[in-house]
Amino acid sequence: RIHDQQDFAGMHAAGRIAAQILDEVGPLVQPGTTTAALDDFIRNRVTELGTVSATIGYRGYQHASCISVNHVVCHGIPGDKILADGDILNIDVTVILDGWYGDSSRMYVAGKPSVKAKRLIQVTHDSLMKGIEAVRPGATFGDIGWAIQSYVESNRMSVVRDFCGHGLGRTFHAPPNVLHFGRPGKGPVLEEGMFFTIEPMVNLGRPETKILADDWTAVTRDKLLSAQFEHSIGVTASGAEIFTLSPANLFFPGFD
Numbered sequence: 001r002i003h004d005q006q007d008f009a010g011m012h013a014a015g016r017i018a019a020q021i022l023d024e025v026g027p028l029v030q031p032g033t034t035t036a037a038l039d040d041f042i043r044n045r046v047t048e049l050g051t052v053s054a055t056i057g058y059r060g061y062q063h064a065s066c067i068s069v070n071h072v073v074c075h076g077i078p079g080d081k082i083l084a085d086g087d088i089l090n091i092d093v094t095v096i097l098d099g100w101y102g103d104s105s106r107m108y109v110a111g112k113p114s115v116k117a118k119r120l121i122q123v124t125h126d127s128l129m130k131g132i133e134a135v136r137p138g139a140t141f142g143d144i145g146w147a148i149q150s151y152v153e154s155n156r157m158s159v160v161r162d163f164c165g166h167g168l169g170r171t172f173h174a175p176p177n178v179l180h181f182g183r184p185g186k187g188p189v190l191e192e193g194m195f196f197t198i199e200p201m202v203n204l205g206r207p208e209t210k211i212l213a214d215d216w217t218a219v220t221r222d223k224l225l226s227a228q229f230e231h232s233i234g235v236t237a238s239g240a241e242i243f244t245l246s247p248a249n250l251f252f253p254g255f256d
């Protein structure tokens with residue numbers, strides 16, 4: 001569905017709240033805290049900021065965030081896991097404001113990251129920005145996928161293929177599937193007014209993932225580290241508008 005100026009304003013307002021919550025949770029990411037405590041903070045802020053959680057009640061999920069630690073690729077369930085020094089984690093938050101969805105995730109580090117973890121996080125963030133730089137009317141979704149894949153693989157890391165980005169707006173998930181790999185010029189053509197997420201998952205090792213016995217949590221098969229960043233964006237005449245940029249312009253909250 002193609003959107004108008006009012007719709008862009010609605011998405012911007014929703015995305016800004018998701019980004020603010022991701023800013024605010026950064027200082028809480030410390031060794032010794034639990035992922036459940038982080039989710040409790042997020043759940044409270046979602047309500048205090050006048051939004052509704054999109055994930056509580058979604059397909060039976062009962063938390064305000066997904067928190068994916070170390071070799072968890074995505075859909076990590078908040079719980080009693082106590083963070084240890086050097087743990088890297090993705091926190092993924094989706095809020096609804098006046099019917100508009102803001103879906104975003106970032107990487108955080110408890111204590112001091114290893115050099116490899118720092119490089120993985122940097123490459124993953126930069127691959128998302130490369131994908132966003134490929135967005136303009138007339139480009140294709142294959143251009144986005146190629147921009148991400150070529151950058152990641154030139155850094156000798158791998159792109160997860162089992163999960164993708166998605167259309168969103170007044171619903172959480174809609175077509176098209178936004179693949180984080182692809183070939184230039186292939187796939188559907190981007191049109192001004194399209195809204196979707198780009199949410200690349202990057203592995204230090206092989207791309208393969210598997211789902212744990214909880215039928216939910218996705219992990220790398222080789223148990224090496226994985227990282228993810230996600231933005232909700234809109235296609236504009238000149239390129240892309242990022243709805244979920246940090247209002248405080250924080251780059252890596254919880255990262256020195």
Ligand SMILES: CCc1ccsc1-c1ccc(O)c(O)c1
Pocket residue numbers: 055058059061066075092103166199230
């Ligand atoms: C908890 C939300 C959920 C449930 C099944 S897939 C999923 C999910 C998680 C993060 C996302 O960015 C997303 O688009 C969907």
Ligand SMILES: [Mn+2]
Pocket residue numbers: 092093094103104105230
């Ligand atoms: Mn998300």
Ligand SMILES: [Mn+2]
Pocket residue numbers: 103165166197199230
């Ligand atoms: Mn998403």
